[in-house]
Amino acid sequence: MVNKKKNNYVSKDKIRNNFERKEPKNIILSIKKASYRYNDAEENDYALKDVSFDFESGKIYAIRGRSGTGKTTLLSLISGLEKCTEGEIIFDGKSLNGMNLDKYRNSDIGIVFQSYNLLPFMTASENIILSMDANGLKIKNKKEKAIELMEKVGLKENYADRKVLRLSGGEQQRVAIARSLSYNPKMIIADEPTGNLDKQTETEILEIFKKLAHEENKCVIIVTHSQNVCDTVDVIYDLKKVKDVSASK
């Protein structure tokens, strides 16, 4: 049965009740009726339609959905790599439509990918320092700061000078998380960050994200279809196909 409801998502808040959710205190990102259609798509062929989500600082979120529901599209909109066709995204009170999105990406948010997306010809610390340089951070000893960040995500100092290709998947993902933290962003966006990792490593990585959210008051958004991840997060947003919207848990 086709549900004609416009909103194609449901959310589950494990911590707060419905009343609290309706009046969030610390919204860092707000998606308001965002729709996206590819340039070459037909007029009504939306990859994402009328999505409205709110994200608070200090919480960890999961965006869940089957293939083709627009998870990656939503991620590219949140991370400022694409712009909404309709609707808008508000970050920290400002619309992304009027922001310098390069600056937004290298100052306000950190992005972590499933395939880590580190530069293979660089060492672990060089990858992190590159991100600091892109941000224009003025730190005297950038390598020291990089090592500090690596230690924070569970990597020892001696990993700093290793080429990333000599690191395991879990280690590379830790480097990617350390890179995303290099300029202390307010929000971390992760696209299937544990998709290539074993269960044990997945749990360890998720622990890092939880710490970032709950101890450092960052907003962590994880795009996933892993049940393990969904069990860990504070809030789950389910994305459904645009014309097949149904309630989730």
Add this chain to the structure above:
Amino acid sequence: MFILKNAWISIKRNKGRNILIGIIILIIACACTITLAIKNTAGYLINSYKNAYEKEVTISFNRENMMKDFNPSQEEEKQKAKEKFDNISSYTISDVEKFADSDYIESYYYTYGVGLNGNSIEKAEIESNNDIPNGFGHGKENNMSSTDFTLTGYSSLDAMSEFISGTYTMSEITDNAWDIAFNGNYVFINEELAEYNDLKLNDKIKLEDEDGNIYEFEIIGIFKEKEEGNTNAMSMFSNSANTILTNASAVTNITTSNEDLRSTISPTFIIDSYDNVEKLQNEFYEKGLDENFVLQTNEEEATSGVSSIENINSFATTFLSLTLIIGGIVLFVINMINIRERKYEIGVLRTIGISKLKLTMQFVSELVIVSIVALILGACIGAVSSKGVSNALLESEINSSNERTEEIGKNFGGENMNGGMPDRGGDRGEMRGKGMPVVEAYDSIDAVVDIKVLLELLGIGLSLVLVSSVASMVSIQRFSPLTILKERS
């Protein structure tokens, strides 16, 4: 700083590719340096030729105008033409001086001729009895055909065109001839006349005008005429056998003392540009030159010698264009491959917030750094090679120039210019090059590859780099980072 730092890291990382790009740019730079040096040399030669031929203007009789509407079969027409011809007013030394006082004229010289008879010497003459006409005649002798000798006065060395062209060559000359030749009653006589009258250097000769006034001259040189210059087939003497050469002031003294004497003046004006000839002609008419005279230039003669060099110049331009087009295409393709190979890197850098502009600048900087190193090396190799190439190109011109310089020296009576010619300062150099540029071999590299060539090379190199970088610039603008990263995943 961040851009340059990243560019440098990238250059070090992709050594193979950057060495390949460097080699291509080095070859282009080398070819460009040699080509630009050839163009420079060709330009130098063209200028040398054009400078060697001073821009000369002479006054000549406008026969075309005179013969217009002339019908020789009608006696009345003939009579009219004769009257018209007789009414043409000639010009005098003072007219020439007046004409020369013009903004368009840099300098001038002239020959001044007058007919005299022998007093102490006899005319060299053994004519055939066969009455064969000589056509329209040959120069000054015919003008002064009623007298034994033509006394031709030169205003300066520049005016002695017969010696410069080699028609006359000095066979004997006194040591101080050139110190006194232009000031006083001194003459150069033809060796046939000298032999005919048994004359030698430092002998004195006497000539007289139609009124019996006698003029005495001292012989300071004996010249001969080239055999091929002798057009009088029925005379055993050359055309110039009875031509006596002196200075213009000596002739002026004669014509001043006897104003009835018939004289001819052939002025040559050195002008600043051929473009002004028409204006100069109008100025001459305003100053009293008869409109049956026109001005003629040596422009055709001056430009004919440079056509082969201009061909080399144009070939060099074509070669340069082809090198740049082929080099540009190769660089463009390498850049395209480079961008494809580094798509993932671009995606990552864009994702972590490096702007398209910074990324473009980084890619262009990488190419510029490699190019500058290659351009410097290419320019050095090209400069060393082009010295040889340019000198090889100039070789025939250098030889011709040296031979010509030596020949002119000999024509004026010396083994070389220093011995036989008077010291005339800067003018002497011009005299040496008259009709043939003074071309010298390049003995230093900076003479071939000067700052102009280096700047041109830098401009060409950087333009090529920028044009070939268009591929990377456009790709960076078009790439969607997420798509790139998804493809990679």
